[in-house]
Amino acid sequence: MSSFAWILALVLLLTLLGTVTLVFITVNYYWGERGGPPLTGEERRRQYEEELRLRAKQIEYAEKNPIVTRKPDFLDNTKVRPNGEH
DSSP states (O other): OOHHHHHHHHHHHHHHHHHHHHHHHHHHHHHSTTOOSOOOHHHHHHHHHHHHHHHHHHHHHHHHSOOOEEOSSSSOOOEEOTTSOO
16 A cells, blocks of 8 residues: 555544543543433432522531631731630
């Protein structure tokens, strides 16, 4: 075969190998260990409601346990409590 035919065969082989790899990765992503195909309407609504419930729980936790900051003075490393205590 001529050099052009070898180059053409190599390009076609690499194209086929890339296509098979992409199909393999796509199938494993959607139907492999990571999960299933995209959710249907009812499942999507149920998942959204669960996310809202978890967000509300996170907000409630954040309100009960606010972040304790440090004093603005660089050398004073004690934390400032919301009610002014040390």
